[in-house]
Amino acid sequence: MLLDLFDAAPPTADDFYSAAFLAALLKPNRETPTLVSGSAGKAAVKRFNVYRNNVTVSLIDALAAVYPAVQRITGVEFFRAMARFHIRETPPSSPLLFEYGRDFPAFIERYEYAQGMPWLADTARIERAWLDAYHAADAPTLGAAALASTPAERIEDLVLTPQPAARLVRSRYAAVTIFAANRGSEPVEAIDASQAEDALITRPEFDVVVRRLAPGHAEFLSTLWAGRPLGQAAAAALEAHPDFEIGMGLATLIESGACASAQLGDPS
């Protein structure tokens, strides 16, 4: 059952017009509020419906702009119906629409008609991370020189800070492949969705890059980003995946621009 956040508190004298206007705005079955009219005794049913339509359509469009791959996968009609349910349950709480839809992946996970696409929510999480990376603060990325200038015996003590745009999305499904295949307009070939995939999303300069990580790299990066030194991050990655190679891990980290800076603690 859907919560209905559009059921506003009872109007007070001071906010009567906005509360009364909204009481009917997102409820197509409600009558046109009596506080509005057309001119010279004209009715206001179609007139009020212009506002209803503007609000609903513009918010569905906002979700479609954040989640183009999800829309391509589900088809426009399915997407718009799903989005309509979501905006009624979780309308935007900020005027910044590029922030909207943060709860949409979790909604997709629960959405009755999307149960046959268990990988759809993670595909949406990658799209949400893509837009967050796009708008993230500008910051330098860690270059190979920072590692090269560190004495070999101290490398494991390096603490790396994440680049503001960098994000990880871990999926039990082939969400990275599905995302990549559906962000463009080229035909999509059959994908084995059952393969677990980890996505690293970065924006080293101006372009957002989504890459699929090799096994162990997600543990490596998430441990680093939690503020643990490089040696501990490598150990965590090896524990999860004995094949993990720290050289590959560092190469991916530098190439992707996943980190902003490196610090070396004094030996204790």
Next chain:
Amino acid sequence: MMRDVTANPEREASEPRFPAHPIAGLAGTSFKPQHLKAILAGAKPLGFLEVHAENYMGAGGPPHRALEAVRRDHPLSLHGVCMSIGAPQALDKAHLARFADLVRRYEPALVSEHLAWSTHDRVFYNDLLPLPYTEATLRAVSDHIEEVQEAIGRPLLLENPSTYVLFRESTMSETDFIRAIAARTGCGLLLDVNNVFVSATNHGFSPLVYLADFPLGAVGEIHLAGHAEQSDDEGEPLLIDSHDRPVSDAVWKLFEKVIERAGPTPTLIEWDSEIPEWPRLAAEAAAAQDILERAGAVWMRAHAA
């Protein structure tokens, strides 16, 4: 003790400062990212560019790079869409702070917002919703505008709305309401001529009478846009402020009359959906520029006499 071994230490964040490009008497267009290439390539004609403030309220990334690039070479108009000045509730302080930050960062030639509301009880409705015109709403809107002007340290231009309904409780006309706001707050006005035409058609009044009543002396910017046509419950035209097509002939004619009376005023072609290729948008702005010069000359002669 931690030692920074980053090879490329964080560059000093230097505040970008921009040239003060004059905007007087120019026509301009909405700035859309898909036109950035054409604009950077020096496509002509071009006067000023206007952006929706909210699209540049992210922390960083490509939107700010694009805006910095166009701001360097062109006058900029910053147009807020979501301040919800017409709501009875208090303004969103965080949003106001973000708006003021953009004004400081980009030093726009013009700063404007709408006589409308969009937020209630922390829910954002993403539309420019209408308000009744009463003594109570006049007080609330005036307080909100003073708060915005305090935050940005300069006058705001307030835009007249296009509306589809009237409020039974309204006790004054829209032009009386707007004139009183300008007088109380010292704000300027953004006259959207398409909005005048849309509302006039929807509510059965004469756009010429509205314009005769409008305090043109306070107008610092004009908007022109296209509208769509539907029908109301009685089967008569109901115009929708859609910003998705060229400016209508009727609106061009009203615009020319406004310029003859008000003199050359920065004028924007707004086009926000079904966005055309740059040359088509630029041609609309060139048509506005022609009228600014032709009707502006009429105004000059009248004022020289």
